[in-house]
Amino acid sequence: MTQFGKPLTRTDTPIPGLVVFDLPVHGDSRGWFKENWQREKMTEAGLPDFGPVQNNVSFNDKAGTTRGIHAEPWDKFVSVATGRIFGAWVDLREGPTFGAVFTTEIDRSKAIFVPSGVGNSYQTLEPDTAYTYLVNDHWSPTAEYAFLNLADETIAISWPVPLEEAELSEKDKNHPRLAEVTPIPPKKTLVLGANGQLGRALRDLWGNRTDVEFATRANIDLSDPNSLPGARRWRDYDTIVNAAAYTAVDKAETPEGRTAAWAINATAVAALARIATDNNITLVHISSDYVYVSRVK
Template identity: 45%
Template structure:
């Protein structure tokens, strides 16, 4: 496992050890001690969520929740945009099997599937709650260049406030 710093403080890109074999592959997707030795902060998982997306082009976010997240696909590929709030600094990644991100609480997290049959794992260090800050993923200030021509998104995400509106509320 290799941990790499990014241009956003606390956000880490992680290369996982992927062992390919004639039948497929094996990946140790989360190993607390190895990740800590590689430079990830202490992290106690309290909940593991798995989401399956049948199609490419499914978009979710931008959501900033009150917990740290460890994100990793176990099938398919995702385009991930992480937003530092309220500065509007955006860093994007393409993740597949063998990749992970550590996203500290308060950073905006959004993603778009870029392959069908994507399975995305979310390990969090606090139980899920509806508490979050949402920002419109199509906000021109963020200027996220989402992949694909046809995107599927929730009305709630598409009608989330702009970053300027969120800032005016004190974020």
């Protein structure tokens, strides 16, 4: 039964970034009310300011309905509006905690923040359970996903309703075992202007790193700033290093050169800053103190 009046508190789990929250629920003879997600209070309590863009609801008719294990390239804030679930989360990210498991029950007075790359699954413990979750990206066919079998022997989740008696989809029944799952790599660093002088130096420094991607003008053209929002699936990156610039000093004094220099050195940089803000990316912009002085009066 839901416990009313709990304070908003966070509890860390053995999986890095996976955090359980107790939610204040206020009830009386009419029913109950809760703030399921309140940005100011929850970031103060330690919830990352993850920027949700979509709210999803999965309604489950029967107790024993089981879904998962799915890991997506976005963060989730999971709770229930009605009913109760047994949740199980598995770290499928590359690193020392790959395969780590955490389980807990979630009712309307609890929620859990699930970072991208952590496999998510649940089993309903009551009929008419409404499972809700906020996500900070939209589904994309080009994104990378990972899946794990609910019955995997390595993680050995003890489901309250045995899986042979539970309601599962055929797709979930046929997901791979842990030994067959490719760990999800960390988000990448993208270097722009990779054929320039600075870009070549960064290739020499970082060329052997699998988490660094190099883009030349042929891949991403900063002279066309309007093309930048659709140039990449930006949620796949955590850092952009902008080593691109218009550096032809003499040509920058011509009408055509001034247009190109402004597009690459100013307008495109502003577009990159908006992309970085929208996608929680660190933007490193490298410039010089050289000032182009126009002689045109």
